[in-house]
Amino acid sequence: MERKLVCARCGKTLENKETYFAYFGHQLHTDLPCCPQCGQVYVDKELAEGKMRNTEAELEDK
Numbered sequence: 537m538e539r540k541l542v543c544a545r546c547g548k549t550l551e552n553k554e555t556y557f558a559y560f561g562h563q564l565h566t567d568l569p570c571c572p573q574c575g576q577v578y579v580d581k582e583l584a585e586g587k588m589r590n591t592e593a594e595l596e597d598k
């Protein structure tokens with residue numbers, strides 16, 4: 537399911553962009569909606585936790 541997200545500041549449609557972030561000492565990358573104008577990354581809480589869980593499972597598999 538894809539939702540259209542817009543930047544609260546710019547009103548621009550957010551674009552998925554590969555974003556690096558640190559999580560419990562791991563450097564992870566995932567596609568997150570990002571404002572093309574101001575670079576604000578939108579992380580939906582449920583989405584983030586879902587991705588975290590998936591990533592965590594992947595890490596444990598290795």
Ligand SMILES: [Zn+2]
Binds near residue numbers: 547548571
């Ligand atoms: Zn913006």
